[in-house]
Structure formats: C-alpha cells, structure tokens
Amino acid sequence: MKNASKNKTISITYRLTLFYMLSAFGILAAITGYLYFALMRNLDGEDNQFLVEKIHDLRTILKEHPDNMQLLQEEVNEGEDSPFVNYVRILDEKGATVLEFSKKENTQLAALFPEPVEIDEDPVRGWKKSTPDGRLYLLMSAWAKIGGAPAEKRLLQAALDISREQEILNEYKNKVLGMLVLGVLFSAAAGFFIARKGMQPLQDITGVIRKIRSTKLHERVNPSLWPRELTELAFSFDQLLDHLQNSFSRLSQFSSNLAHELRNPINTLMGEAEVVLSKPRTHQEYQSHIELNLEEYEKLANIIKSLLFLAKAESTDIILERTVFDVSAEIHAMLEYYDALIEQQHIAISVQGAASLNADLSLFRRVISNILSNSIRYTPSGGKIDISIWQDADHVVSVQIRDTGIGIEASAIEKVFDRFYRSDKAKTASGQGTGLGLAIAKSIMDLHGGSIQIQSPPGHGTIVTLTFPLPVSCF
C-alpha cells in the first residue's frame, strides 16, 4: 500500500523543489530578458539617431551652402576623428560619386544601401545589413536638395559599422543565458535543501509516532514540542491515542471480567456433572441435576445475549426505530410488569410529570426496565421509588428515577457503567444481577445521543437521570 501511494503522488520535497525551480526560472527569465532588450533598444536608438543627424546635417549644408565644398568636405570627413562613422558618400543624380569618405576600403558596402528616402521626408530608421566579409552595418540613404533650385539633387549615403555592438549584445545574451541556467540550478538545489529542512519536523514526528506500539500506548506526541503546522496533527494523534488507550484498557478489563464471569458457572456445571456421574443415582436425582443445570445455562445464555446487544450497539449495527410515544404511559406499562415484585417488597412508587418522546420504544423500555429493576432490587422493604418526567425549553426530555435504596459508594460510581462491574455493596445486597444492566442502559442512551447520570448522596439512595435530546434527524 505504501508503494502504491508512493507511485501515485510525488514526494512533497520533490514537489516543493520543482515549484522553487519553476518560480526561480520565471523570475530570472523576466529580469534578464528585460535587461537584454533594454540594452538592445538603447544601442539601436543611439546608432539610428547618429545617422539621422548626419543626414540632416548634410542636407542642411547642401541646401543652404550648396557651393561651400569646404564645409561639405569637413562634414563628410568628420568621421575621421570619431570612432562612429565608417562610411559617407554623396552621389549626383546619375550615380557618380561627388564626395566619399571611408575609414577603410569598402567597395562591398556601396551595393547594400536601401532605397533612398524622398527629399521632403525625414529618415527614421536605418537598415541592418551584413557584408560578405561578415561585418554588420546600419545603413541609411536619402535624397537632398541643392540650394533652392529644384532641378538638381544629390543622393546621400551613410553607414555605421555596428559589428562590435552586435558582438557585445551577443556576448551579453550568452552570459545572461548562462546565468539563467545557473540560477535555476542553484535555486533547485537550494529549494531541495530548504524543502528537506522544512520537512524535517514531519520526519521527526513520523519517527516518534512509529515508535508507539500497542504495548506503549501511554506515550504521547505532545503538541507543544512541534511547529505550529504540526500541533493540530500532534493534538489529533494524541487524542486518538487517548481513545485507543482507554479502549484497550477497557477491553482487557472486560476480557478478564468475562473470563471470570463464565468461569464460575462453568466450573459449577462441570463439577456437578462429575459428582452426579461418579455414582449411580436415582431418577429424581438426575432430573433435579439437569433442572439445576438448565437454570445455569439460562443465565449464561442471558449473559451472551446481553453481550451481543452491547457489541451491536457499539458497532452501531442497531438501527433506531423511532416513534413518538407518551413517556408516562410507557413507564406505567413497565410498572405493571414489576407490579407483583413491587407489591411483594412493599415499595411505594410515584410517577410525576409527562412528556412525549421521539425514541426507539423497545430500547426505551429496556433502559427503564434495567434501571427500575436495579432500584427495586436494592431498595429495602418499605422504601420509595419516585419517577419524574419533564421536558425543558429545548425539547430535551428527562426521566429521573430516585430511590431510597442502599445507594452506591462514591468510589464505585464511575465504574457502574463498566461491563460486569458490581460494587461490593451490590454483591452483598443481592446475589442476582449480571453487572450488564447499566452498561446496556448507557449504550442505549449513547445510541440516542442522550446521557445517563447517576448520583448517590450518602444515605439518600440513588438518583438516575436520563436525558433524551431532540433527534437530529428522524430516521
């Protein structure tokens, strides 16, 4: 199962690492990309601006001082001292070179110039072209007027060698890409490390939990020792352990009680059978023996039936068959059953109050019967049993059975709901009873979402209060 779940889900560490890596890649790519394009635009703009100004200056000279060849020559040759302009040429209408400036011999360049911009237009952007020898140029060409006469015009051509800039850009691009890859790898490594470190408490808590065995249920994870994210888990786990430990100790207590409870009658049955068979007996003796056995068997069968009921109630295999009934009428019907016994023991019974209740009638009768039979059993002759029924504003129905019986010792009161538990006082007072009646009553109240409370003020008998809340949903 562990493997199956591993196959289905990626480990949290890997997942976190992947997220770190993706986010680092995104951020780095955005930043480096922006820087690269900003640089490119900047360089590009400066180059264009330079050529545009050069064309503009040449046009101005040709227009305003068409005969001043000295000025024109100066302007054309300006590039001699500057590192920028590599090539300037002025052609006449027929294509013959009027003036030319070139930093080095570059005849290949002349063929690359684009269509010239018209006289009344301003050039904006140049063309990027590579010469066969592998250098990159920004080229611009435009027509220019001479003086005021419209008949004559010149063709202006200017070029800038931008190979070096391109190299710088390319170099920058390579560096940036390298940084990107490195950054992503670094962030992946860091992410993995951080995730591992972050997940460490989880591994630690797993280690602690793994050490807890059924024999060491007293151990606890202790929420206060863990980071805030894990306190809830630790708390829930401790709660689970509390329940488990409780159930375990109850279970072992129950098993030993059960063994004890069964050992006695079976021991008697075995011994009696042996004694009876050891000698020939009269017909009557055999018959009486079998009859006595039958009574023991019936007790055992009743214990088993009660235990089965409890097991069913616990596994919530019981489906409540809720009906609405009159509590007072049902209690009177139950009292009819106990009538003979009550009269025989001279116990006075009173029932006060009324309410209607939505509950499983047969289970309700069982609770009442179990409590009544306890009250009758442990109330001496001449005693009193008062039953009161009431319903409060929240529609919670309560039934209280108060007797003047022998009561329950304070030390025993919290154990009375345990299976087979019978207080010493109860054992002395009556040989009857299996010790399952109140356990069954409690399980029935639990099934209804209600509660059963037992109080026994010294010298004042026992008070049992049943509380039935309004059903959450009617089945």
Added chain:
Amino acid sequence: MLLSCRISTIFLCVGLSIMRILIIEDSIRTADYLKKGLTENGFVVDAMHRGNDGLHCALTINYDLIVLDVMLPELDGWSILSELRRKGQQTPVLFLTACDKVQDRVRGLTLGADDYLIKPFAFSELLARIYAILKRGQVTQTGKIKIADLEIDAASHKVMRGDTLIDLTPKEFVLLNYLAQSPGQVLSRSTIAEHVWDINFESDRNIVDVAILRLRAKVDDPFSIKLIHTVRGAGYVFEERE
C-alpha cells in the same frame, strides 16, 4: 438421506393430522436433540446436516415447516430459502442463526422466512414459535376455554372454577389466558414475559415467578385440582395432571 425422506413419505400416507418438520442443521448434536424434542411433542421430524441434502428433501417432500440453520456446508440457509421460494415452495421457514445482525434478520425476512431464532435459545421457545407459525392463518378462538373445572370466557373476561367466580386483575387475566391457550406446552419465562408484558429483552427472571405465584394463589391454591405447574429450569406448563 433418501431413506429418511421415504420414511416421512410413509407417515404422510398414514396420519393426515401429523405435522411434518424438516430440520436442516449441520451440528449433528443440535439436530439430534431438536429431532428428539420435536418427535416427543408429536411431530414427524427429518433431520439433514448438509445444505444440498436439505434442499433436496425440502423440494421432494411436502413439509409443514422447515427449521433452517443459516451456516451450513455446501449450501447456506439463505440459498436454500431463496431456491425454495424461487421454485414456488411456500413451506414456512424458521431460521436458526448464531449471528444476530440487523442485516441478516432483514435479509431472512425479505427472502420469505416466517420467523427467526437467535442462538442460544430455549427449546420451549422454539416449540412456542413453531406452534405460532403452524397456527398462523387459523381462526383464533374467541369463545370459552375449558380445562378441568376452569372456564375462561375471553369475551367477558370472566374466570370460573366450578361455581366460584375468580376475581383477577386485567394482567392476571391476560397471563392466565395465555397459559391456558397452550395447554400442555412448556412456556419459558421469557416467552411469557414477551407475550403478556411485551418484554422482549433479558430481565429479572423472578418477576414472572412472582406474577405466577400471585395467579396461583387465586386460581389454584383454594382448589384441589392444580392446573399451573412449574417445570424446573424451563418455565411453566398449564395442564390437568392425574
């Protein structure tokens, strides 16, 4: 298997009023005591221990009732019941089961079982259920019950012994009437509690004893012929004894 089927077929021809019961129960010891007990109560009983044999017998012979265990080798009780009903056999079926789960009970009843008993059960309880199933559908008596010099008038709630009118409380009357309706049949305390007071769970066994004691004081004690008898360990029986 076939032999026992034939034996009951002979009975079928001989006595028409004899009720035939088939027990399908894998525990041989349980089947034996059930067969013994039921035979002694006047039934003709066949016992089968395996599912297939049981189904075969149930389909071949016309029984009045089948006592069917749920857990069986080869074919379980559920399958036998559904197979019977599928083939149109409407013989009443009483389930015996060791597992008391609501689903099981619902399943048995939806499959068409007539009743169920959860182990451990008292034999008298089984007998009472069998009588109840066999009587079902018959007209219940509304007239008078007469046993020895006792006369119970169900309509007027009057009980007479000879010429003496016996004054009973309503519950005492119901108790007496219930006992008298099944004369000669042992009724366990739990059966009595269930029928008279509607108590269908384990409760103090001595309550029924006290009630019977009080009834006896009115119905039996003043008269020479005793009618309510204690069967030690089992319960009570209502009959006239020599």
